[in-house]
Amino acid sequence: MGDLEIRPLLDAEHRSSLNLFLRSMHRPPVDDAAWDAYAGTFEPGRTLGAFAGEELAGTALAWSSSLRVPGGDQLGMAAISRVGVRADHRRRGALTGLMRALLADAAERGEPLCGLQVSEPVIYGRFGFGLASRLDRVTVRADLARFHPGLPAGGRVRLVDGTREEIVDVLAPLHDRCAVGRTGAMVRARPMWDALFGWMERPLRAIVHTGPDGDDGAALFMSSRTPGSFGARLDVVDFVAADTGAAIGLWRFLLSIDLVREVFVFARPTDELVADMFVDPRAVTSRVSGDDLWLRLVDVERALRARSWACPLSIEVRDALLPGNSGVHRVSESGVERGGGAADIVVDVDVLSQLYLGATSATSLAGVGRLTAASPEALARADTAFALAETAYSGTSF
Numbered sequence: 427m428g429d430l431e432i433r434p435l436l437d438a439e440h441r442s443s444l445n446l447f448l449r450s451m452h453r454p455p456v457d458d459a460a461w462d463a464y465a466g467t468f469e470p471g472r473t474l475g476a477f478a479g480e481e482l483a484g485t486a487l488a489w490s491s492s493l494r495v496p497g498g499d500q501l502g503m504a505a506i507s508r509v510g511v512r513a514d515h516r517r518r519g520a521l522t523g524l525m526r527a528l529l530a531d532a533a534e535r536g537e538p539l540c541g542l543q544v545s546e547p548v549i550y551g552r553f554g555f556g557l558a559s560r561l562d563r564v565t566v567r568a569d570l571a572r573f574h575p576g577l578p579a580g581g582r583v584r585l586v587d588g589t590r591e592e593i594v595d596v597l598a599p600l601h602d603r604c605a606v607g608r609t610g611a612m613v614r615a616r617p618m619w620d621a622l623f624g625w626m627e628r629p630l631r632a633i634v635h636t637g638p639d640g641d642d643g644a645a646l647f648m649s650s651r652t653p654g655s656f657g658a659r660l661d662v663v664d665f666v667a668a669d670t671g672a673a674i675g676l677w678r679f680l681l682s683i684d685l686v687r688e689v690f691v692f693a694r695p696t697d698e699l700v701a702d703m704f705v706d707p708r709a710v711t712s713r714v715s716g717d718d719l720w721l722r723l724v725d726v727e728r729a730l731r732a733r734s735w736a737c738p739l740s741i742e743v744r745d746a747l748l749p750g751n752s753g754v755h756r757v758s759e760s761g762v763e764r765g766g767g768a769a770d771i772v773v774d775v776d777v778l779s780q781l782y783l784g785a786t787s788a789t790s791l792a793g794v795g796r797l798t799a800a801s802p803e804a805l806a807r808a809d810t811a812f813a814l815a816e817t818a819y820s821g822t823s824f
C-alpha cells in the first residue's frame with residue numbers, strides 16, 4: 427500500500443471524490459446542475475479517500491442498507507459503491523486499502539454484511555465477495571407483444587410528475603413496503619435514490635401501479651429515439667412489484683405507450699415468466715443473464731445465525747482478510763456453534779457468501795473446485811441446508 431493514507435472525506439471533498447469516480451468510469455465530471463442531483467448522496471463519514479500525499483488517488487463509499495436473508499430476517503448491510511482509483515495511481519494498493527477500511531468500518535458499525543455491484547467481476551473475490559444472486563435484462567418488441575387473453579388485467583397505472591424529491595418521496599416508501607418481501611431484497615437508503623437519478627444521463631419518468639390493496643408497484647424509465655425512425659425505446663432502470671399482478675400491470679402499461687418500439691428492462695428476477703405473458707413468446711427479443719448482488723459476510727457467525735437452515739450442517743470457513751471468521755461453524759435452526767473438528771464442507775469466505783442466499787448449489791461449486799465436501803452425503807446435506815424455495819433477487823442498482 428505504500429504511503430497511502432485512507433480516511434473519511436470532509437463534505438468539501440465530496441465533489442472531487444465523485445469526479446474521480448466518474449472519470450474512472452469514463453464519464454465527464456459533474457457541472458453545477460448535475461452536482462445538485464448528487465450533493466445529497468453522501469452519508470456522513472461513509473465516503474473514504476485514499477490519499478497519496480495531498481492528492482486524492484482513490485475513493486469508495488458505503489450507504490447504510492439492510493438485506494432480507496433466507497428465513498425473513500433483515501440484516502444490516504453496508505452497500506458499497508463509487509469505487510474508483512485515478513488512472514495514474516492504479517495497482518498501488520488504493521483499492522485494497524479502501525476495501526479493508528470499508529470492511530473494518532462495517533464490522534465496527536455492527537453490519538454483518540457488505541454488498542456491491544461490480545463493473546468487473548475479477549476485482550472483488552479477493553476481498554471475500556461472491557456473486558449471491560443473478561438477474562435478467564429483458565427486451566420486448568412492442569409490436570409483437572400481444573398479451574395472452576387469460577393474463578390478469580393488472581391494476582391502474584398513473585404517471586407521477588414532479589421534482590426528483592417529489593418522485594422519490596412516492597417511490598422510496600413504496601419500494602421498501604413492496605419489494606422487500608423476497609430474499610435478497612435491500613432496503614434503500616435515501617441517498618441511493620438520488621444517486622440513481624444522478625447517474626442516469628437522461629431524465630427519468632415514474633409510474634405507479636395500484637392493485638386491489640393500494641399502490642403495489644412502480645417503475646422509472648427514460649426514452650430514447652433513433653433519428654429518422656418512428657418509435658422510441660424505453661429503458662426501464664427500476665422496476666418494483668409486490669407480486670405478479672403488479673408486475674403484469676406494469677409490463678402492460680409500458681408496452682401500451684404509443685410510439686414505443688421496444689421496452690428494455692434493466693433487471694427482473696430470473697424466475698419471472700416474461701415470454702409466457704405473450705401469445706408470441708418471441709416478443710421477448712433478448713433475455714440476458716447479469717450479476718445482481720455481490721455479497722460479503724463480514725460477521726460470519728451472525729450472518730449464519732440470522733438465516734434459516736433446512737437441515738444442520740458444519741462449515742469450515744477460511745477468511746484470510748478477517749481471520750476472526752475462520753474456523754468451523756455448526757449451523758442449525760437452533761443457532762451456530764463454533765469449535766474444531768471435521769466439517770461437512772470447507773469453503774473460502776467468498777464461496778460462502780455466494781452460497782448464502784441459496785442461489786448457487788454446493789454441488790455446482792464443488793464441481794468447479796470452489797468447495798470441498800467430506801463425503802457425497804455431506805455435499806448433498808449442504809445442498810439441502812442452503813436451498814430455498816424462492817430465487818433470491820435484489821433488483822437494486824447502486
Ligand SMILES: CC(C)(COP(=O)(O)OP(=O)(O)OC[C@H]1O[C@@H](n2cnc3c(N)ncnc32)[C@H](O)[C@@H]1OP(=O)(O)O)[C@@H](O)C(=O)NCCC(=O)NCCS
Nearest residue numbers: 450509510511516517518519520521522543544545546548
Ligand atoms: C478497479 C480499480 C478500482 C482497482 O484499483 P487499484 O487501486 O488499482 O487496485 P489495487 O492496487 O488495490 O489492486 C488490488 C489487486 O486487485 C487486482 N486488480 C485490481 N483491478 C483489477 C482489474 N481491473 N482486473 C484484474 N485485477 C485487478 C490487482 O492486480 C491487485 O492484485 P495483486 O494484489 O495480486 O497484485 C481501478 O483500477 C479503477 O478505478 N478502475 C476503473 C473504475 C472501476 O472499475 N471501478 C470499480 C467499480 S465496481
